Amino acid sequence: MTKKCIGCGSVLQNFDEKKPGYVKDLQKDYCMRCFKLINYGKTSIEKIKYMNDEIINIVNNDNSYKIFLTDILNINQEVMDSFHKLLEPKILVISKCDIIPKSIKNSKIINFLKTNYQIKNEIIFISSKKNINTNFIINKLVELNMKKAYLLGYTNAGKSTYINKLTNGKITTSNLYNTTLDFINIPLDETFYLVDTPGLNLKNNLFSPKDINLIKKANSFKSIKPITYQTKENSIINIENLIEISNMGINSLTIYLNQGLNIKRQFKSTLSLSNFSIDLSNNSDLVIKGIGFINIKKECTLDIKIKDSNLIEIRPSIFRK
Ligand SMILES: Nc1nc2c(ncn2[C@@H]2O[C@H](COP(=O)(O)OP(=O)(O)O)[C@@H](O)[C@H]2O)c(=O)[nH]1
Numbered sequence: 184m185t186k187k188c189i190g191c192g193s194v195l196q197n198f199d200e201k202k203p204g205y206v207k208d209l210q211k212d213y214c215m216r217c218f219k220l221i222n223y224g225k226t227s228i229e230k231i232k233y234m235n236d237e238i239i240n241i242v243n244n245d246n247s248y249k250i251f252l253t254d255i256l257n258i259n260q261e262v263m264d265s266f267h268k269l270l271e272p273k274i275l276v277i278s279k280c281d282i283i284p285k286s287i288k289n290s291k292i293i294n295f296l297k298t299n300y301q302i303k304n305e306i307i308f309i310s311s312k313k314n315i316n317t318n319f320i321i322n323k324l325v326e327l328n329m330k331k332a333y334l335l336g337y338t339n340a341g342k343s344t345y346i347n348k349l350t351n352g353k354i355t356t357s358n359l360y361n362t363t364l365d366f367i368n369i370p371l372d373e374t375f376y377l378v379d380t381p382g383l384n385l386k387n388n389l390f391s392p393k394d395i396n397l398i399k400k401a402n403s404f405k406s407i408k409p410i411t412y413q414t415k416e417n418s419i420i421n422i423e424n425l426i427e428i429s430n431m432g433i434n435s436l437t438i439y440l441n442q443g444l445n446i447k448r449q450f451k452s453t454l455s456l457s458n459f460s461i462d463l464s465n466n467s468d469l470v471i472k473g474i475g476f477i478n479i480k481k482e483c484t485l486d487i488k489i490k491d492s493n494l495i496e497i498r499p500s501i502f503r504k
């Protein structure tokens with residue numbers, strides 16, 4: 184029988200160090216990559232085994248319950264399109280709700296998701312870290328008379344952490360990308376079981392997979408501390424010297440990103456990329472896929488420097504007052 188790594192789901196093998204599941208001694212429970220990740224925070228970049236659509240197809244071939252997780256900083260059209268592709272029965276879960284500023288009511292976010300992304304399914308908020316709503320799964324499975332639930336979502340949504348929380352499990356979790364590499368079945372009790380899935384990936388990523396320190400900083404998942412800037416005609420907002428935003432005029436910007444990222448207000452550009460322009464109406468969010476969003480109060484035509492314009496989306500304000 185093939186034995187799988189209990190950390191990432193890869194089949195254990197002892198012949199190719201560069202391939203997933205490598206371990207010297209096949210008696211071990213964790214592959215070398217998981218061992219290094221757990222003990223030294225080190226990762227190697229694996230070639231991803233499943234493309235997004237393959238994962239969605241595998242799960243859609245089974246009429247079990249589908250739980251799709253995303254955190255508040257990774258809500259954008261691309262992520263919501265993946266949720267729409269999932270067949271019923273399904274639920275949208277806003278994970279890591281401990282990071283959402285306390286002043287924002289869940290009901291406001293739910294209404295926004297329903298109108299802006301046409302979500303018709305139930306939406307709930309959980310936090311594995313703070314133990315909020317983590318038991319909803321059992322009630323749902325009982326209610327639906329089902330035995331199995333898939334946990335899906337983009338990489339770093341918190342799927343494996345959640346399963347570990349429910350099962351005292353030992354799946355490897357980290358703030359790096361693609362920690363879980365294959366499907367992992369975990370019994371919840373004698374009746375129910377959960378399936379962890381490899382994370383989906385955004386089409387474009389602001390960070391290169393080699394920027395491990397930056398990825399760790401960008402995915403610190405501490406509670407969001409919004410930063411507000413009152414801008415002048417010539418203000419430039421620079422994020423980690425990867426993004427520059429200018430030409431917002433006299434305006435008010437509130438930045439919702441992970442705390443670890445370096446954000447500066449400056450008056451001279453330091454980023455040698457070309458600008459592209461984008462029109463915003465009053466009280467819009469400039470979404471930077473995968474890292475968060477910036478609320479901009481007054482209509483303007485922004486100039487943006489970023490390596491790929493597909494990383495940007497505009498939407499009405501999610502926290503609209
Ligand atoms: N603040 C906070 N962070 C969380 C929570 N759940 C997971 N995380 C963090 O999110 C990152 C990704 O978690 P992981 O479970 O590996 O995500 P997966 O790729 O979806 O399996 C890790 O750094 C976790 O510590 C939560 O409830 N609150």
Ligand SMILES: [Mg+2]
Nearest residue numbers: 342343362363
């Ligand atoms: Mg995982």
